Amino acid sequence: MATRPAKEAIFEQFAADGISVMFGNPGTVEQGFLDVLEETPGFRYVLALQESAVLGIADGYARATGGPALVQLHSGVGLGNGVGLLYQAKRGHSPLVVIAGEAGVRYEALDGQMAVDLVAMARPVTKYATRVTHPGSVLRVLRRAVKIAMTPPRGPVFVALPMDVLDEDTDEPAVASTIPSRATVPVPEELERAAAVLRAARRPVVLAGDGVSVSGAQEELARVAEALGAPVWTVNSSELTIDTTHPLHRGDLGHMFGEHSAAALAGADAALVVGTYLFPEVFPLLASPFPEGAKIVHIDLDDYEIAKNLPADVALVADPKPTLAALAGLLGPGRPGPAREPAEVYGESMMDLFAGELAARAGDGLVVFDEALTSAPALLRRLPPRRPGAYFQTRGGSLGVGIPGAIGIKLARPEAEVVAFTGDGGSMYTIQALWTAVRYGVAARFVICDNRRYQLLDDNLEQYWRERGIAAHPHPQGFDLSHPQIDFVKLAASLGVPGVKVSKPAQVEAAVQRMLAAPGPFLVDLITT
Numbered sequence: 175m176a177t178r179p180a181k182e183a184i185f186e187q188f189a190a191d192g193i194s195v196m197f198g199n200p201g202t203v204e205q206g207f208l209d210v211l212e213e214t215p216g217f218r219y220v221l222a223l224q225e226s227a228v229l230g231i232a233d234g235y236a237r238a239t240g241g242p243a244l245v246q247l248h249s250g251v252g253l254g255n256g257v258g259l260l261y262q263a264k265r266g267h268s269p270l271v272v273i274a275g276e277a278g279v280r281y282e283a284l285d286g287q288m289a290v291d292l293v294a295m296a297r298p299v300t301k302y303a304t305r306v307t308h309p310g311s312v313l314r315v316l317r318r319a320v321k322i323a324m325t326p327p328r329g330p331v332f333v334a335l336p337m338d339v340l341d342e343d344t345d346e347p348a349v350a351s352t353i354p355s356r357a358t359v360p361v362p363e364e365l366e367r368a369a370a371v372l373r374a375a376r377r378p379v380v381l382a383g384d385g386v387s388v389s390g391a392q393e394e395l396a397r398v399a400e401a402l403g404a405p406v407w408t409v410n411s412s413e414l415t416i417d418t419t420h421p422l423h424r425g426d427l428g429h430m431f432g433e434h435s436a437a438a439l440a441g442a443d444a445a446l447v448v449g450t451y452l453f454p455e456v457f458p459l460l461a462s463p464f465p466e467g468a469k470i471v472h473i474d475l476d477d478y479e480i481a482k483n484l485p486a487d488v489a490l491v492a493d494p495k496p497t498l499a500a501l502a503g504l505l506g507p508g509r510p511g512p513a514r515e516p517a518e519v520y521g522e523s524m525m526d527l528f529a530g531e532l533a534a535r536a537g538d539g540l541v542v543f544d545e546a547l548t549s550a551p552a553l554l555r556r557l558p559p560r561r562p563g564a565y566f567q568t569r570g571g572s573l574g575v576g577i578p579g580a581i582g583i584k585l586a587r588p589e590a591e592v593v594a595f596t597g598d599g600g601s602m603y604t605i606q607a608l609w610t611a612v613r614y615g616v617a618a619r620f621v622i623c624d625n626r627r628y629q630l631l632d633d634n635l636e637q638y639w640r641e642r643g644i645a646a647h648p649h650p651q652g653f654d655l656s657h658p659q660i661d662f663v664k665l666a667a668s669l670g671v672p673g674v675k676v677s678k679p680a681q682v683e684a685a686v687q688r689m690l691a692a693p694g695p696f697l698v699d700l701i702t703t
């Protein structure tokens with residue numbers, strides 16, 4: 175293999191792994207390899223103006239393509255800005271390969287400007303974090319990073335690339351990273367144990383998380399649920415685990431309160447848990463929410479998540495898709511499931527009107543990024559998620575993913591109609607991503623569910639008052655966004671995105687039409703109160 179500077183060789187490695195886009199925000203300590211990128215045919219740099227936006231776009235791209243997505247951050251300051259969304263990528267198992275520059279190993283002892291322990295900073299929010307220190311192992315380390323990011327359970331990884339190491343020559347060959355297969359099925363005896371526990375249950379439930387969507391096991395999950403006649407709840411699920419109009423689908427347990435899960439699970443005498451852990455709420459119950467004697471069968475590719483908090487009776491480290499297929503075969507023909515509660519009747523909120531109009535006008539190919547928070551119930555009843563790959567949410571409780579996430583998905587799937595629903599609060603964490611959409615001609619749509627409040631914080635505080643018997647009183651000033659009022663249409667316009675404000679029901683139809691007809695990105699400021 176010919177020798178060449180490591181800053182050139184890394185692009186050969188990226189190409190060998192099918193990576194041709196770098197999402198980033200640049201700085202001086204990355205200038206060496208960014209300079210090479212400009213001369214690298216077929217390689218594209220997608221610039222975003224703040225690191226949260228960079229990571230949100232890359233995360234959406236990785237989720238839409240299956241990854242990996244390459245991210246460049248600038249040293250410790252850029253990594254610091256990106257930590258929140260790296261956390262959400264880690265919680266959601268996004269295969270992001272994050273690199274950051276560093277002045278050089280030779281400066282290590284000088285503790286100069288910008289020096290920081292990048293690896294220590296990245297470690298809690300990545301699956302693997304390391305730093306190259308010798309030009310002879312730059313590609314080897316990148317391959318290891320790609321392998322770890324892409325091996326289920328996937329996750330973000332971090333590699334620090336000091337400038338002086340990249341400037342030196344390397345003769346390492348660039349070859350594709352090895353990604354081990356984890357398409358594993360338990361041996362027949364283990365599957366039979368699981369089937370026996372589930373068969374014996376009279377009121378089983380299925381609890382499904384993102385491990386189902388990563389594995390593409392939606393159909394198999396529905397077959398098992400039908401065989402058991404078991405209601406399906408989604409847990410910590412940001413993508414589709416089952417068609418939400420399926421008669422056995424009940425809803426999402428939500429990410430906040432253990433009491434909500436306990437109420438939903440009351441009476442269950444067995445649970446099949448797939449692709450999630452129990453329970454991911456912010457305030458989970460310390461005791462098991464299941465009635466005494468209830469049996470748990472837990473299937474996941476991540477042994478750490480299995481029985482993390484509640485012991486399981488049958489615990490299988492296995493790929494959900496082939497495992498559920500085998501289980502469905504063992505369980506045989508279906509049992510009748512409990513009937514669904516009749517749908518509640520709702521008034522026509524602005525969100526009902528807007529999402530209803532969108533449902534009527536957009537084709538089957540509509541992709542929704544749902545960061546609508548308190549407007550989400552109306553969105554979901556008008557546009558119930560039905561197909562894999564058409565519905566996304568944040569993970570890990572991080573706000574600011576809706577706008578950049580939709581941009582990343584649209585970049586990966588330009589043929590799809592991609593609409594992000596976000597809040598007046600959520601949008602402002604990463605609003606500068608609109609600029610990136612314009613710069614690269616990414617025709618995603620953005621709907622701001624504008625109630626001039628951090629409404630979810632109001633709602634959660636009211637629950638806190640109720641639980642503690644505290645009398646209702648005014649909400650904290652810090653939950654109010656009404657002063658000064660953000661003019662989202664002008665803000666979007668200043669970043670190059672046209673938009674329209676919708677404050678009356680009569681304006682909804684024309685706004686949806688305009689949004690869908692726009693040749694590029696478009697924003698709707700939907701006043702929801």
Ligand SMILES: Cc1ncc(C[n+]2csc(CCOP(=O)(O)OP(=O)(O)O)c2C)c(N)n1
Pocket residue numbers: 258546547548549571572573574596597598599600601603625627628629630631
């Ligand atoms: C990065 C980040 N900062 C702060 C929070 C805390 N938080 C949770 S919900 C919320 C309010 C969101 O308001 P908005 O997006 O307008 O939606 P609404 O609740 O009004 O429907 C905030 C600030 C968070 N989840 N993530």
Ligand SMILES: [Mg+2]
Pocket residue numbers: 597598599623624625626627628629
């Ligand atoms: Mg709001």
